[in-house]
Amino acid sequence: MNQKPTNRCSSLPILERCLGMTGAPIRIGTASEIADVGTDVHTFGASLARDGQAEYEGNDAEMGFLTGQLRRAWEGRFKDEFPNPQVEKYLEADLPQFILSGHPDCYSVQGTHAAILDWKSGHNTDADVRGQLLGYAYLVMEAHPAVAEVDLYAVWLREANITHWPFTRAQVIEWIRGVNRRVARWDGTSFTAGPHCQYCPRFHDCPARTMRAHSAIRDLAAFDPAGMDRAELAARIPAFHEGVKMIEKQCEAYRAWVKQDLRENGPLGDGETELCLYNQRDTTIDPQIAWPILQDALRKKLPDEDSVRDTMSGFIKFQKGKIMEAITELSAAREKGKDKKMLMLQLEEAGALTVTHTQVLQTRKVKHDDPDTHADTPG
């Protein structure tokens, strides 16, 4: 029986930072299950690449945006580079120190060349995905011994940005040997805790991460910005913020776990108070059925049709992603981009568009030039 640990490609960037995660059990952690949007986007991408078609039927604006971006990137940039796409195919390779496994989102092999693509629904900030894609490259090269060169693509859907790395077989093999050598030399007790812990499969059972969480909770409880000047805040906040994010992730994981437990086993309580699930009622209105009913109701109350139309427009919110998808469906193959641009132009000229900006907190790495890396924009 093979006693080697198994490491997934998606964990390789963490393994490069902390050898303590090696051999972490493969399981979907509660916190990973929270990333529903990412999972749904990947399901959409898999259908589009495998079947040539995919539809997002829901009403979630974020999903509408991300699936629209994915469709544009696939149809405008990648489709032709991935003939016979292999979608989420399980691959595995036996290395001296561990088993490497992974499901590349999409890859394609033509003769001595392979192309591998990974959809990213998060922000292209501090995430280091090069190791993950190099792991996929190794797995694809193991499965296809004729492959001598590979192009790796991380597609950042939110920013409409692509990171591209070209590698040769020799470079990929040299890289995986380096990882394997480092794992072989690990002393079994040294951990490197940091922001990467939030993505680690050992998040819930790692002693180093637990100590870091205790210290982050203590720091948060004692946090007093009024007692610090700007220079002190600048020196402290980036690391402090990472600690707060880790606590938030732990809280999310707890909420997901407790909901699941209550769903399966019923309320939890000490006899005096109990925690239970409450069914909150949300109502949605079908616009097609509601439209004439609302119109009739308003006509009885308002003096003219203009007033009815103005009042009704206050109820309605169009989803840009859904509109663009409908235009894509209705347009001829070569007219899709032109038709969408024309529609947006008409809407803009008519004053129908309002652009709003939402400020979100973002931790980012200062990027240094990497001659092997370049980014471009999907078509």
Ligand code: SF4
């Ligand atoms: S949780 Fe952090 S410190 Fe622990 S093994 Fe994972 S990366 Fe290393």
